[in-house]
Amino acid sequence: MSYNFIIAIDLGTNRSGFAYGIMQDERNRVFGESRWGDLKTSSAILLTKNQAGDYYDDSELIEVVSFGDEALDDYSSLLEEGDEEELSLYELFQDYKTAFYTGNSFIKSHSGRVFKLTDVVSWTLRWLKQLAMEHLNSIVRKNVTNEEIKWVIPVPAIWSQETKLIMVTCAYRAEMIDDIESKQLVILNDTEAAALYGFVDPDPIIPKKNFKNGKIIILDCGYEKIDLSVVEISRKYEKKGNIKVLMTGDGERLGSHLIDNEFKKFLKAFTQNENVESCPEYLFVFQQWIKEKHLINFAYKEDPLKVKFVIPESLSSKNKTVKQLIKIWNKNKMPTELDYLHPGTTDKGIILLKKGFLLSFTEKCVEKVTNYLQLLFRKKKKNFKGVNTMFLVGNYAKSPILQKNIIDKFTSNKSKYNLKILVSQNPGKAILQGAVKFGKNPTSIVSRAYGFNLGLHLYPAFNPNIHKESKKVEINGKYFCKDVFKPLVKKDVPINVDWVKPQTFSALNRDLTIEIYTSPKDLEEGEVYYIDDPDFSIFGSTIITNIQKDNEKPVQITLEFRFGGSMIKITAVNKKTGEKFPAIIRYGEKEN
Numbered sequence: 001m002s003y004n005f006i007i008a009i010d011l012g013t014n015r016s017g018f019a020y021g022i023m024q025d026e027r028n029r030v031f032g033e034s035r036w037g038d039l040k041t042s043s044a045i046l047l048t049k050n051q052a053g054d055y056y057d058d059s060e061l062i063e064v065v066s067f068g069d070e071a072l073d074d075y076s077s078l079l080e081e082g083d084e085e086e087l088s089l090y091e092l093f094q095d096y097k098t099a100f101y102t103g104n105s106f107i108k109s110h111s112g113r114v115f116k117l118t119d120v121v122s123w124t125l126r127w128l129k130q131l132a133m134e135h136l137n138s139i140v141r142k143n144v145t146n147e148e149i150k151w152v153i154p155v156p157a158i159w160s161q162e163t164k165l166i167m168v169t170c171a172y173r174a175e176m177i178d179d180i181e182s183k184q185l186v187i188l189n190d191t192e193a194a195a196l197y198g199f200v201d202p203d204p205i206i207p208k209k210n211f212k213n214g215k216i217i218i219l220d221c222g223y224e225k226i227d228l229s230v231v232e233i234s235r236k237y238e239k240k241g242n243i244k245v246l247m248t249g250d251g252e253r254l255g256s257h258l259i260d261n262e263f264k265k266f267l268k269a270f271t272q273n274e275n276v277e278s279c280p281e282y283l284f285v286f287q288q289w290i291k292e293k294h295l296i297n298f299a300y301k302e303d304p305l306k307v308k309f310v311i312p313e314s315l316s317s318k319n320k321t322v323k324q325l326i327k328i329w330n331k332n333k334m335p336t337e338l339d340y341l342h343p344g345t346t347d348k349g350i351i352l353l354k355k356g357f358l359l360s361f362t363e364k365c366v367e368k369v370t371n372y373l374q375l376l377f378r379k380k381k382k383n384f385k386g387v388n389t390m391f392l393v394g395n396y397a398k399s400p401i402l403q404k405n406i407i408d409k410f411t412s413n414k415s416k417y418n419l420k421i422l423v424s425q426n427p428g429k430a431i432l433q434g435a436v437k438f439g440k441n442p443t444s445i446v447s448r449a450y451g452f453n454l455g456l457h458l459y460p461a462f463n464p465n466i467h468k469e470s471k472k473v474e475i476n477g478k479y480f481c482k483d484v485f486k487p488l489v490k491k492d493v494p495i496n497v498d499w500v501k502p503q504t505f506s507a508l509n510r511d512l513t514i515e516i517y518t519s520p521k522d523l524e525e526g527e528v529y530y531i532d533d534p535d536f537s538i539f540g541s542t543i544i545t546n547i548q549k550d551n552e553k554p555v556q557i558t559l560e561f562r563f564g565g566s567m568i569k570i571t572a573v574n575k576k577t578g579e580k581f582p583a584i585i586r587y588g589e590k591e592n
Contacts, residue, residue: 249451322349
């Protein structure tokens with residue numbers, strides 16, 4: 001099916017937004033919410049229940065009041081008004097995508113109430129979808145239908161297949177697609193979107209003269225994580241595509257949230273309250289920090305200038321005034337001396353913090369990033385061979401301190417890497433704009449590599465020359481080797497997009513279950529591996545149900561594993577009749 005428009009939605013941990021394009025637009029323009037400077041706003045959603053029912057029963061009973069910076073402002077106003085009965089009608093969620101990294105299925109609102117993560121994500125996608133379509137309608141001056149839209153959702157490259165499927169399910173619940181197998185939605189890795197934004201025709205952001213055709217590191221510096229991929233880019237074969245993803249899925253939770261954590265540690269120490277984040281007025285202080293921290297990045301270590309923070313005295317667990325807390329802090333010779341400024345009210349106080357002290361929060365975190373990158377370079381030398389450029393994207397990439405540290409470690413004469421470091425003029429926009437480009441030209445990515453091995457649990461005929469004697473089993477008078485891992489794809493080996501790997505099985509019953517295993521280790525050619533070896537784990541089970549059988553003879557079922565996409569797809573085919581069966585992957589589950 002052909003589509004007339006592309007809409008990309010980026011649900012970030014800290015900032016979210018959308019961008020859209022018109023398929024026939026020869027100027028390849030990308031549009032978004034003009035009120036949001038980098039096409040994004042804060043990842044915060046303010047909800048209320050309507051008069052029909054409670055939060056937990058049905059998502060249709062939830063009303064979205066506002067989103068982004070507006071949601072934070074609305075909730076802050078409710079806090080300032082102090083009407084507890086009115087406040088109890090609202091729930092604010094912020095930075096909830098973090099739960100995808102921690103594996104939590106439930107999240108807490110600002111008030112402490114518990115909700116399903118998938119519910120909140122679905123409400124967010126629905127709201128962003130509606131706003132994007134309203135904007136699109138205003139541009140093309142007609143009512144665009146959902147069927148005309150190709151949806152693209154960029155996600156972290158380090159996400160598992162299971163987590164990506166959860167996002168697809170949320171998009172289905174948000175009525176972006178009518179089936180979770182729909183081709184109307186594409187899940188794209190963030191780093192791939194960034195590569196398309198920076199280097200690929202039409203309209204590459206990075207001019208060809210600024211980099212050599214070859215291997216490039218795409219470093220996505222986000223709020224929650226640092227995500228890295230290695231791609232090979234060429235502009236010679238524009239019609240066939242020009243990006244090969246050579247390595248992906250490497251990253252750590254070293255994003256700019258660690259800087260926020262340093263401020264939270266300071267606030268806990270200053271207020272002498274370990275539970276300060278549970279206080280209703282905590283959000284009021286944290287919002288001040290969010291507004292100041294980007295300016296602090298441009299300070300220097302001995303900067304004498306000071307930043308004002310208004311601190312509600314209710315944050316103290318010791319019933320102390322802000323002035324008393326400052327005296328205690330200074331008396332204990334803490335890392336920096338604080339000054340006091342009277343705010344003219346009795347329930348708040350103003351503290352003055354040196355920019356140089358606040359800058360130390362960023363310096364600690366940046367050092368962790370460069371240390372991780374250097375370790376990765378040492379561990380994966382062969383993957384970085386021939387790399388000549390590193391391209392920084394993501395909001396964290398705006399930090400001059402991060403940029404300087406990476407340049408010092410990877411480009412100086414003393415550095416053995418000698419890379420060219422490129423930073424997007426607007427790193428926050430890169431992923432959304434690249435996602436729209438991919439929607440217009442999905443063949444621009446010709447191959448992908450996975451950051452893991454994937455294979456089947458099989459029982460081949462026993463061969464004493466290669467198999468362990470302890471794995472020998474007798475079945476119906478014949479000897480087989482149990483627990484053998486048969487690789488389908490190998491880690492960091494590029495595979496053409498939509499490459500199909502068939503594997504045929506005999507179905508003795510109406511249901512057939514095949515176990516799939518994974519491992520991050522480097523596999524030696526010709527070596528036999530077993531599913532109970534160290535570093536091997538269950539990936540999931542493929543289940544084919546309702547197989548039609550005319551007699552007791554086994555039915556030959558071919559599983560077609562489709563690789564090379566950001567998500568792995570499986571189709572089951574009856575070898576004799578050609579009939580296709582739904583093949584469901586139950587991630588993390590073994591055959592019972």
